[in-house]
Amino acid sequence: MSPAESAELPQWDGAAGSPGLTVAEAVAVQDRLRPRADLVGPGPRRPATVAGLDVAYAPDGDLLAAAVTVLDTATLTVVDHAVSVGRPAFGYVPGLFAFRELPALLAALDRLTVRPELLVCDGHGLAHPRRFGLACHLGVVTGLPAIGVGKTPLVGTWTGPGPRRGDTAELVDAGEVVGRVLRTRDGVKPVFVSVGHRMGLDNAVAQVLASTPRYRLPETTRTADRLCRETLAAATGPARATG
DNA sequence: GCGACAG
DNA sequence: ATCTTGTCGC
Numbered sequence: 001m002s003p004a005e006s007a008e009l010p011q012w013d014g015a016a017g018s019p020g021l022t023v024a025e026a027v028a029v030q031d032r033l034r035p036r037a038d039l040v041g042p043g044p045r046r047p048a049t050v051a052g053l054d055v056a057y058a059p060d061g062d063l064l065a066a067a068v069t070v071l072d073t074a075t076l077t078v079v080d081h082a083v084s085v086g087r088p089a090f091g092y093v094p095g096l097f098a099f100r101e102l103p104a105l106l107a108a109l110d111r112l113t114v115r116p117e118l119l120v121c122d123g124h125g126l127a128h129p130r131r132f133g134l135a136c137h138l139g140v141v142t143g144l145p146a147i148g149v150g151k152t153p154l155v156g157t158w159t160g161p162g163p164r165r166g167d168t169a170e171l172v173d174a175g176e177v178v179g180r181v182l183r184t185r186d187g188v189k190p191v192f193v194s195v196g197h198r199m200g201l202d203n204a205v206a207q208v209l210a211s212t213p214r215y216r217l218p219e220t221t222r223t224a225d226r227l228c229r230e231t232l233a234a235a236t237g238p239a240r241a242t243g
Numbered sequence: 244g245c246g247a248c249a250g
Numbered sequence: 251a252t253c254t255t256g257t258c259g260c
Contacts, residue, residue: 054250056251058252059252059253061252064251092250094247094249097250100250101250122249122250124249129248134249134250148249150250152250153248153249155248155249
């Protein structure tokens with residue numbers, strides 16, 4: 001990467017380890033934004049496009065690359081994409097993920113030329129200790145329908161689901177249904193689906209199934225994951241010759 | 244008080 | 251998230 005490009009890397013307040021917000025302030029922000037999340041939807045039943053978002057971190061944790069891919073739902077092929085490179089905006093605090101990744105994700109979203117009809121986030125939405133995970137935050141901030149698809153649980157308990165693709169179990173936390181545990185492939189570890197914004201849980205599960213024709217994770221997540229890793233590699237490895 | 248804890 | 255050897259299977 002050229003010096004000119006490096007100079008344009010987005011820089012957000014607070015380098016890693018010195019966040020611009022305190023934990024208490026971040027929690028207060030979540031409490032203030034939570035009422036603005038639409039958890040009912042139902043959201044578009046047949047969206048034409050769906051976006052995947054993901055972030056990759058450099059080994060030292062000082063640099064990150066965010067990627068957004070927009071897929072045509074009919075073919076599940078990428079029709080648009082964008083990336084951003086920067087520093088984590090907050091330390092790693094389970095429950096405060098958005099403050100770490102959201103700035104970079106928003107920067108990438110801003111560079112899209114196609115406005116996706118749904119955001120599929122790598123992480124949770126409602127299935128969060130304060131019911132305001134990354135997917136809720138991203139949805140509220142962008143105004144777009146958003147759902148969370150987590151690979152591991154953050155909160156909640158469940159029983160099942162059955163062993164076949166499409167089998168589900170309720171994800172329950174403190175007596176509330178906060179999401180659904182969904183088997184996307186026969187005999188493979190399930191994923192955790194929760195509502196983010198402007199989409200109901202039934203539809204969220206349907207959208208995830210529609211985007212997992214072959215692997216455990218949605219094509220949205222897979223394409224975004226690949227893109228952010230490639231972007232990070234390009235921003236890190238090769239371009240350090242003269243040193 | 245102690246452990247667990249999205250990415 | 252990232253690191254990392256080996257192993258099972260299409």
